[in-house]
Amino acid sequence: AVGRLDPQKGLDVLVEAFARLERPATLVLAGAGPEAAALRARAARLGVAERVVLLGHRADVPRVLAALDVFCMPSRWEGFGLALVEAMAAGRAVVASDVDSLPEVLGDAGARVPPD
Secondary structure, three states, rough: OOOOOOOOHHHHHHHHHHOOOOOOOEEEEEOOOOHHHHHHHHHHHHHHHHHEEEEEEOOOOHHHHOOOEEEEEEOOOOOOOOOEEEEEEOOOOOEOOOOOOOOHHHOOOEEEEEEO
16 A cells, blocks of 8 residues: 555555455555554554565655555545556556545456445
8 A cells, every 4th residue: 555644544454454364465555644653553463563564655656556466545535546546557456445536536447345
């Protein structure tokens, strides 16, 4: 995921879902914000801290996107979803919450999931 580490973005839900993943993987979160410490703590509590990487703010988002296999946007609400557009333009597989404008932005180019 790429974006502000804020409750609106639903990244806590992404960490929870990632912890249930039954295959080797790394969750990469690029961005800064007030939820950074809580996300680290949640990953530790769920036993996946060694597989969750918080990159902090990045000025090279295209490079970050190029390194991802799947881009996730688990937002609880979203005005437009610019990061989703950027991920789609980078050719990433995408999964996004079925909220606000995200279904229109996503179209049939990826998977939609209910928020939370």
